[in-house]
Amino acid sequence: MDQLNVKEQQQFQQIVEQKQMKDFMRLYSNLVSRCFDDCVNDFTTGSLTTKETTCIMKCSEKFLKHSERVGQRFQEQNALLMQNMQNR
Amino acid sequence: MSLFLGGQAQFQNVDPEKIKLADIQFDAQNLMFKKLLSKCNTKCIAREYGEADLNTGEQSCVDRCAEKFFKTNRLMGETLQYNRQFNIQKMPDYQKVQSMLHQPKN
Numbered sequence: 700m701d702q703l704n705v706k707e708q709q710q711f712q713q714i715v716e717q718k719q720m721k722d723f724m725r726l727y728s729n730l731v732s733r734c735f736d737d738c739v740n741d742f743t744t745g746s747l748t749t750k751e752t753t754c755i756m757k758c759s760e761k762f763l764k765h766s767e768r769v770g771q772r773f774q775e776q777n778a779l780l781m782q783n784m785q786n787r
Numbered sequence: 788m789s790l791f792l793g794g795q796a797q798f799q800n801v802d803p804e805k806i807k808l809a810d811i812q813f814d815a816q817n818l819m820f821k822k823l824l825s826k827c828n829t830k831c832i833a834r835e836y837g838e839a840d841l842n843t844g845e846q847s848c849v850d851r852c853a854e855k856f857f858k859t860n861r862l863m864g865e866t867l868q869y870n871r872q873f874n875i876q877k878m879p880d881y882q883k884v885q886s887m888l889h890q891p892k893n
Contacts, residue, residue, distance in 0.1 A: 764841055
């Protein structure tokens with residue numbers, strides 16, 4: 700990707716921004732459905748109970764921490780992979 | 788970038804093929820990350836939320852999961868590259884991407 704000139708980079712940046720927006724929306728809806736499935740199972744009332752609320756908060760925080768850790772490992776492994784490809 | 792004459796971008800031509808290549812590379816990486824994220828989540832993260840942090844077991848599981856996912860990926864690449872039925876070397880788009888990747892930087 701470093702072979703792109705400035706103008707090409709500008710165009711590519713726009714493409715990437717659109718993709719990131721789409722990814723964020725997908726991530727968000729996945730997170731809602733996962734934490735809803737895992738935390739909300741009692742329908743005797745229409746409002747979220749205290750237990751459900753704390754569960755949802757922890758669920759989302761845990762998910763974000765998981766993403767962060769996977770992101771770190773992804774970068775490390777990816778760097779290794781690139782190194783191996785260049786050495787071949 | 789200089790304000791005078793609008794900077795260097797003004798004089799540069801856009802090569803749609805190069806943008807397409809960058810797009811393909813981005814998608815490949817992005818897809819791999821998304822897969823890694825969801826695979827290691829289902830395999831490692833307990834679906835109970837007593838605490839918001841990953842516990843020690845989950846942490847090392849995630850680390851190993853990522854490593855193994857990459858190793859699987861690499862093994863699969865090596866296996867398929869020399870497979871006669873699935874001959875990626877002869878695919879026109881693969882050749883195009885390879886030639887663009889290996890061309891000298893300008």
